[in-house]
Amino acid sequence: MQKLSRYITLLALALFSFSAKAQQMPEVEMADSLRENGKIFVVIIIMSLIFIGVAAYLFNLDRKISKMEKGQ
Amino acid sequence: MQGVFQIIKLNFRLEWSARQSYFSLLIYILSTVYISNLVFEQTIGLESWNAFFWVIFLFAAVQAAYRSFYFEADRRFLLYFGLVAPESLILGKILYNFLYLGVLGLFTVLIFGGLMGFPMANPEAFLLILFLSALGFSAILTLVSGIAAKAGANPALPAILSIPLLYPQIITLSKLSLRSLSGFSWEVNAPLLIVLSLLALVSLLLSYLLFPYLWRD
Amino acid sequence: MKGIWWKLLGPLLILYSISMGLYGPVPRLPILNETIRVLYYHVPMWFSMIAMMLASLIFSIQALGEKEGADLKAFEFARTGFLLASLGLITGMVWARFTWGAFWVNDPKLNGTAVTMLIYLAYFVLRSSVEEAQKRARLAGVYNIFAFVMMIVFIGILPRMTDSLHPGNGGNPGFNQYDLDSNMRPIFYAAVLGWILIGLWISQLRIRYKKLRDAKTI
Structure with missing residues (x-):
């Protein structure tokens, strides 16, 4: 059960970071x-x-x- | 096992016949504690208490352990050689140093606490940490003082060699002991306690395995 | 390691990492910006340092088995490792100044490196304070094995127990995305392998030089 919840948090984190990255794309100066x-x-x-x-x-x-x- | 106890007894007898080494360490602790008392005119914070205590104890421990091989750089090594196996020699020395450092640590707590106050929120945890640190310190310091004694007369060598090896333990235990001063939860700190004991165990094992190589002449 | 192929491979891999590391695409991350490329040049120093120290450990174990010349090899590998560690520390400090705002912060990884360097300095001091070669091999071997174990504990285990400022640890933007970034990975691995080969080469040159010198004095 704990393992399952860990996977879910991981997935959520991955999704979150993905969307965060997509938003930042144009802002970050390179x-x-x-x-x-x-x-x-x-x-x-x-x-x-x-x-x-x-x-x-x-x-x-x-x-x-x-x-x-x-x-x- | 017989040899181990023989070594402890022999060490104690020899050391007792030169009692001034015990007293000089006591005086060392007294004077350094008094210095920290002089430096801090007002009450001392928990973090400073922690830092000062462990630095004083660390240097006292380095000196105490250095004495354990200092007197026998060459001559007594030969004497032991016929007597016991190197494995029991190192175990005996480590056990002796462990007892010695444990008593030394208690003395440091008494003297330091007497002058600077006892701020422990959880004395049992603090004593456990002191005990674990004495075990880890004695394992590393005994081997290193053996190396230093064999390497010859460079008085700075024991400190240079042993202190970097002790950093992992010092960092872990200072963090733990600070928590034992301010309020200690056994559940939260269990991983760090396990790390500390594992560090002591690994040092013990390494000393035990490596000493025979040091020993061979 | 016989032959010349690996001596060519090392510089080629590093040249690849220099050119592709500067030109290739990297993830766009705030704070890090272009400095994410430091990954290709700074981090391989640590990896190759650990490789050198590992080689030093292996030769130290051989030295305890009374193998001829193993002590010299252990020493020279530790020296190369120390050189790489110094380079890594200096480059890391420059990077930290512009990313975290200070040359030195109390970060477990930085402390680990400083401690590693102190441990190996102690090893060098120990080696230089013993004259007799056989005794030196034994004492230095014993100390080196202890030193390696403590170094691994310090840089490998303790940082995992606490938060680190380093990218990828504890909520810091950064390199943990590089694990996912397939553009960066091959360049990074090439740089690591290249610097390990260069480190091997430098150590080998120094060992051969010392052997020649010793042969001459006898």
Whole structure:
């Protein structure tokens, strides 16, 4: 019985949050124009480049250590 | 089991022959309680009572347990080695520390309460929490003081090692004990009490399982 | 873990999470707004930290079984985990400043992290205060196992007993919708897996370096 009532509350909560979400949709402010005019790609490219740099550094380190290990 | 009691008896005898360690702890509690009394000129609120009490008890407990291995870093370890199995050694030490911390906790309650008042709404619950905390503290502190004694002479080590491990218990029990000061419902607090006992049990089990590795030389 | 495939896979997964995490659609939620994307970058730090600590635990158990070199591995994994935890803490603090209004709030999850970091700091102190290698392996192993259990209790069990400010706990708008959001899930999992692989890689590099250095000094 308790389980059943829990399911019912869950269902009610889910329905409630769904309707609440549907109402909020237009109000919540998001960076839509950043995505529309494509400037977001600039950010993506810059962040990716930085990360690629870090990864390349790690690769380089890995190669150097491998070389040293072979030398032993 | 025989070994466990032997250890407790031996510990008590040795500790009693160096009685000043008991008295120095008592003086430590007295002076820290008196400091909190000086700091609070007016009556103290429940939350501050709770916080001060547990901090004082925690540091007294760390010191008390540290003494349990302090004197025997190397020499007496060897003496015990022929005498008992490591499992009974750790159980004996934990039980001894449990009794010790229990008495210490009662003393702290008496001294602290004498100076700052007894605001407990539910004394039985408070004593139960004190008892559970003594059990959990002794399990962790005994193992950690063993580690610290083996690691050598860094006087800050026991506190550094043990206090972070005690946080889960301290958070749970301070919440519980605050409720026991302001009004305690056994039904509402049953889950937290179970968590506290489980924490003590897990610490006990871990100490019991891990000590033999510490022991091996 | 032999071979190079996982060293490539890790960065690729993270690149995917960077680009799709910024570009992909997210639920529109009040207060969180665009900061919901922090999920892709901040939360994987915690997941990968726990993975590193788990690896450290496994090697510590091996170290208690007197396995050669396991203590070093346990230490290096704990170090990487600590690095990831610090990054997670710093990024979390920045986010908290703009979402909750303060860098530090007394939240069970934040406390859990702070405690975890203190526990592992104690572990590092313990390791550095013992000279003899075998003894150090045993003492540090015992402490690390204890530390891991207490960390799991603190970050896994205690927060469930109390309310948390974190999104998804106790009436806070937020991430519990992300569980339902099928757009966010693959990116998030990719980021977690990617950062775990990067953490493994960094630890492995450090272990190899230490082994080389030790071999040289002998």
